[in-house]
Amino acid sequence: MNWLQSQIENPRISGSICLAVMAFCVGFAAGHLSDLRTIALTDTDQAFEPFWDAYTVIESRYVDQVEVDSLVDGAIEGMVDSLDDEHSGYIRPELYKRSTDFSGEFTGIGVFTRTNEETGAIEVTTVIPDSPAEAVGVMPGDEFYEVDGRRVIGISQAELSALVPGPRGTTVTITFRRDGELVTFEIARDTFPLPNVSFEIVGDNIAHIAMLDFNDLSRAQLDEALKAVDIASANGLIFDIRDNPGGTLSSAIEIGSAFIEDGVLLRQVARDQSEEVTRTSGGYADIDVPIVVLVDETSASASEVIAGAMQDYGVATILGETTFGKGTVQNIPSLSNGGGLRITVRRWLTPNGHWIHKQGITPDIIVEWNPDSDDKDEDDIQLKAAVDYLDSLRD
Numbered sequence: 349m350n351w352l353q354s355q356i357e358n359p360r361i362s363g364s365i366c367l368a369v370m371a372f373c374v375g376f377a378a379g380h381l382s383d384l385r386t387i388a389l390t391d392t393d394q395a396f397e398p399f400w401d402a403y404t405v406i407e408s409r410y411v412d413q414v415e416v417d418s419l420v421d422g423a424i425e426g427m428v429d430s431l432d433d434e435h436s437g438y439i440r441p442e443l444y445k446r447s448t449d450f451s452g453e454f455t456g457i458g459v460f461t462r463t464n465e466e467t468g469a470i471e472v473t474t475v476i477p478d479s480p481a482e483a484v485g486v487m488p489g490d491e492f493y494e495v496d497g498r499r500v501i502g503i504s505q506a507e508l509s510a511l512v513p514g515p516r517g518t519t520v521t522i523t524f525r526r527d528g529e530l531v532t533f534e535i536a537r538d539t540f541p542l543p544n545v546s547f548e549i550v551g552d553n554i555a556h557i558a559m560l561d562f563n564d565l566s567r568a569q570l571d572e573a574l575k576a577v578d579i580a581s582a583n584g585l586i587f588d589i590r591d592n593p594g595g596t597l598s599s600a601i602e603i604g605s606a607f608i609e610d611g612v613l614l615r616q617v618a619r620d621q622s623e624e625v626t627r628t629s630g631g632y633a634d635i636d637v638p639i640v641v642l643v644d645e646t647s648a649s650a651s652e653v654i655a656g657a658m659q660d661y662g663v664a665t666i667l668g669e670t671t672f673g674k675g676t677v678q679n680i681p682s683l684s685n686g687g688g689l690r691i692t693v694r695r696w697l698t699p700n701g702h703w704i705h706k707q708g709i710t711p712d713i714i715v716e717w718n719p720d721s722d723d724k725d726e727d728d729i730q731l732k733a734a735v736d737y738l739d740s741l742r743d
Contacts, residue, residue, distance in 0.1 A: 397422070402469040420685065433692050435676055442510045454470070455539045456513035457481040457520065463505060464491075470508055475521065476501030479540060479631070484533040490524035494532075496596035497521070501595070513537065545569035548578050551735035555579055555637075559586035559603075562595025562650045567602035567631070574606075579635055584738035586731065588642040597677065601626065604654050606633040607664065612699040613657045616677060624694075638741050639664035640734040643711060648672035655709050656698035667737065668730050675705030713737065 403423075406414060458479020459472045468493040475482045487588045492500050495511040512520060516539045523532040544566060547557045555577035559566060579585060587607075593601075604613045605628040616624040641655050641664045652671050658664040677694040697703050715733045 395585055417685070421687075424687075424689075428689065431692075432611075433676075434680055435674065435690070436692050437663070437690045439680070439688045439690055440510075444682065444686060444688045455516050456537055457486070457522075457535045458538075459486060459539065461492075461505060461508070467491075468502055470503075470505055472524075476540070476543065480535045480538050484535055486522075486524065486533060486535075487526065490531075492522065493525045493530060494523040495520060545573050547573040548554050549577060549582075550731065551583075552739060553582055554584045554586060554588045554735055555582045555739055556588060556731065558590075560592055562592070562599035562603060564596070564599065566595070566599045567606065569634035570603060570606060571633070574633060579633075579637065580636050582639070583742065584638045585635060586640045586642060586734045586738070587664070588731070589647050589651045589654065590642050590644040590730070591646045592648070592651040593646065593672075594651055594674070597650065597653075599624075600653045601629050602631065603650075604657050605629045605631045607635065607639070607654075607658055608632070608661055609634075611657075611661060613673075614653050614699065615697040615701065616694040617697065618694050638738055641666050641727060642730055642734055643668040643671050643709065644717075645669050645708070645731070649674040652704055652709055653696065653698075656702065656704060659709065659712070660699045660702075665713060665737065666709065667713040667715060667734050668711050669714065669716055670710050671704070671708040673704055673706045673708035675703050 403419065406417075406419065420436070421440060427439050428436055455506050455616065458476040458481045460474040460476075461470050462473050462596075463470050471489050471492070472486060472490045474488060475486050475582075492508060494500060495508070498511065500508055501510065512522070514520060514537050516537055519534050521532065521535050523530050542563075544560050544563065545557065550556045557570070557573045557577070559570065601613060608628050609632040610628055612625055612627055614626050616626065618624070639658070641658055643651065643666060645653050647655065647668075648671065652674065655666055657672060661667050675696055676692045676697050678690050679693045680688050680690050682688045695703060695705065713733065715730045717729045
């Protein structure tokens with residue numbers, strides 16, 4: 349089992365981010381708008397007058413010199429924040445390109461991180477094998493202290509992601525706090541595929557395949573895993589999408605099409621209540637063994653599309669905990685300043701018309717497990733429950 353096995357055994361590394369290149373959409377992007385049409389403001393000029401009044405006052409009277417770009421960024425952020433939609437947001441120019449990269453290949457140093465809720469520090473959770481970070485000796489538990497001389501204590505992971513990744517071959521100097529001492533590394537950034545799918549045989553010849561997100565490489569990786577475990581001769585399949593926040597809609601369609609031969613995968617409803625039906629795209633994997641889909645409260649968006657469709661069609665038993673509950677679709681159109689908007693454009697429903705937003709998908713078999721608070725030496729009880737259930741089908 350490869351390095352990802354640790355992720356399977358302890359699937360709740362919530363808030364983790366890969367500092368290679370990151371997609372900040374929690375969930376899936378339905379695609380990119382081809383253009384942003386100019387909106388005539390003839391009917392709204394009066395409404396915008398206070399905005400220009402405020403800009404004029406700040407630009408002419410504020411005690412310090414102000415950067416116009418900074419004011420524009422702040423205005424856009426405020427406008428999007430007023431939507432009161434946690435899944436919509438402004439993406440600053442320095443982050444936009446990385447936010448729209450779902451290729452499955454990344455350029456950076458090769459670590460997963462999370463924010464320590466107690467200290468506020470961003471710490472390394474996993475070092476990807478054969479990555480630049482591993483080569484210089486970065487270790488899990490290291491806390492980011494400085495990046496190229498800039499103190500990063502207290503900044504967000506989004507801000508950190510603007511500093512650490514960069515073009516292949518360039519270097520970044522990072523100081524970490526390790527066991528109370530500071531250690532500094534000069535790290536050459538590189539491009540590499542992000543490990544996403546892992547597999548193993550558990551129990552009595554039961555295939556266990558885990559997927560951490562949905563990107564352009566995911567379907568090919570799933571096919572390779574199904575071949576490696578010889579799914580035709582297996583006694584069952586456990587498809588593990590715990591701690592999987594989603595990814596692209598196109599990848600979700602490809603993955604869903606592996607399990608559902610022909611049918612509706614999801615329904616999308618626009619602002620005018622028109623409905624767009626998204627069907628499977630071919631590529632059925634013809635899996636003729638019982639399937640269990642493992643989910644938890646971090647399984648979101650594209651993960652919920654897959655789990656919801658498989659549950660509606662009865663092609664799998666869903667086991668674990670109620671999922672995150674993200675029933676909206678986002679586009680990521682670009683702006684003229686090089687930034688972009690992550691904007692909710694549609695609601696999505698399961699094939700049977702269920703809107704799971706803020707409710708999640710309720711598993712057919714509920715098995716609760718919190719490895720962070722439960723006995724750390726305890727086995728993965730959700731995986732064990734899935735094995736036991738599949739074994740029971742043959743008794």
